[in-house]
Structures are given as C-alpha cells and as structure tokens.
Amino acid sequence: EVQLVESGGGLVQPGGSLRLSCAASGFTFSSYWMHWVRQAPGKGLVWVSRINSDGSSTSYADSVKGRFTISRDNAKNTLYLQMNSLRAEDTAVYYCARLVGATVSYSDYWGQGTLVTVSS
Amino acid sequence: QSALTQPASVSGSPGQSITISCTGTSSDVGGYNYVSWYQQHPGKAPKLMIYDVSNRPSGVSNRFSGSKSGNTASLTISGLQAEDEADYYCSSYTSSSTLAVFGGGTKLTVL
Numbered sequence: 001e002v003q004l005v006e007s008g009g010g011l012v013q014p015g016g017s018l019r020l021s022c023a024a025s026g027f028t029f030s031s032y033w034m035h036w037v038r039q040a041p042g043k044g045l046v047w048v049s050r051i052n053s054d055g056s057s058t059s060y061a062d063s064v065k066g067r068f069t070i071s072r073d074n075a076k077n078t079l080y081l082q083m084n085s086l087r088a089e090d091t092a093v094y095y096c097a098r099l100v101g102a103t104v105s106y107s108d109y110w111g112q113g114t115l116v117t118v119s120s
Numbered sequence: 121q122s123a124l125t126q127p128a129s130v131s132g133s134p135g136q137s138i139t140i141s142c143t144g145t146s147s148d149v150g151g152y153n154y155v156s157w158y159q160q161h162p163g164k165a166p167k168l169m170i171y172d173v174s175n176r177p178s179g180v181s182n183r184f185s186g187s188k189s190g191n192t193a194s195l196t197i198s199g200l201q202a203e204d205e206a207d208y209y210c211s212s213y214t215s216s217s218t219l220a221v222f223g224g225g226t227k228l229t230v231l
Contacts, residue, residue: 045158050219095166099219101172105211105213106171107168
C-alpha cells in the first residue's frame with residue numbers, strides 16, 4: 001500500500017525556519033518525481049515545489065523561490081522541504097504528493113498534510 | 121490569483137448531474153490533453169478523480185467524467201449523491217517550468 005506521511009509542521013515565528021519531511025512507503029520512491037502543494041486555511045491548492053526522481057532537477061513557485069529548498073534522500077525514502085525566512089502568508093497545510101503521468105503533472109497519492117503556522 | 125479559472129460554487133439535487141468548468145489558456149488546458157481533477161473533503165487530502173482529461177483511476181465511480189473543448193475542461197458528475205459534496209480542483213500540465221497549475225477550486229453542494 002502506497003503511503004506518504006508528512007511531519008515537521010508546527011508554530012514558528014516570522015523569519016524562522018522549519019523542515020518538513022515526507023516518509024514514503026509501498027512503492028519504489030526513487031523512481032518517482034515528487035512535489036509539495038500547500039493550502040492556506042479556507043483557500044485552494046497551490047503548488048510549491050517539485051523534484052525529479054534522482055534529485056538533480058528542482059522547481060519552485062515564485063512565492064517561495066530563494067526561501068524554500070526541496071530535496072530527497074532516496075536511501076531513506078524521504079522527501080524534504082526546508083523552509084527559511086518564513087512569512088505569515090506561508091501559513092498552510094503542506095501536502096507531499098507523488099507525481100505521475102506522461103508529463104509527471106498529476107498526483108495519484110497524497111499525504112495527509114502537516115500544518116505550518118507562522119505567527120508571533 | 122489561480123492560473124486556471126473555476127466557478128466558486130455549484131449545486132445540485134441528489135440524482136441530478138452537474139458540470140464544473142476549468143478555463144485556462146493555450147499554454148496549459150488548451151495546448152495539452154493533460155488535465156486532472158481532484159476531490160477534497162473537509163480536512164482530508166485531495167483525491168485524484170480524473171487524469172489526462174477523461175481517464176478515471178481504478179476505484180473512482182463512473183459517475184465522474186471529464187472532457188475538454190478548446191481552453192476549457194469540464195468535470196461532470198452524474199447521479200449526484202450526498203457524498204459527492206466536496207471541493208473540486210482542476211489541474212493542468214503547463215509548458216512553464218512548474219509543470220502543473222491548479223484551479224481555484226469549486227465547492228459542490230448537494231441540496
């Protein structure tokens with residue numbers, strides 16, 4: 001059974017840092033592109049960042065570029081999102097999801113999400 | 121502002137059919153047959169309902185169908201049931217480096 005389990009969320013002050021993790025199981029993690037999607041309270045889904053299967057290629061939304069870093073450890077079947085210089089507008093539930101399809105542009109499995117709250 | 125435009129809300133009675141639209145541009149929806157749809161119940165993770173415009177993943181009811189015309193994709197739910205009440209998001213492959221963009225979401229209310 002495919003499982004994605006996020007962790008690392010919590011309350012952080014503006015300007016602070018947080019590292020999210022996404023533990024994958026039930027599939028060959030190293031064969032799949034992955035991404036992070038966030039959802040602010042009461043708002044829609046917003047794409048944050050993606051990484052290819054071996055970690056050599058990454059992409060970021062303009063809103064997080066230069067502040068967030070996506071990475072992966074295929075030996076540990078884990079995806080990461082390092083978030084620095086956090087702002088109030090980064091407050092959201094962060095989901096990790098597996099990317100599939102001919103253009104790796106849709107997700108067939110999602111984690112349950114981890115809540116990040118940026119507030120003083 | 122979301123890259124893809126969806127109506128904020130739609131509603132229908134049990135047994136009826138509804139359609140949710142998703143409008144993009146020739147750089148995303150109109151240029152490729154890679155539109156997907158997700159269902160999200162409150163407090164839950166999104167669930168893939170349709171991929172590549174009109175394909176259903178295993179386990180998704182055939183009451184859900186997808187189509188596309190020009191720059192607009194559509195999700196149709198027939199035989200509405202109470203459990204269909206949820207938020208629905210479209211997504212499309214895009215030629216930009218992000219690879220995928222989402223719509224703003226549509227809240228479906230089953231009356």
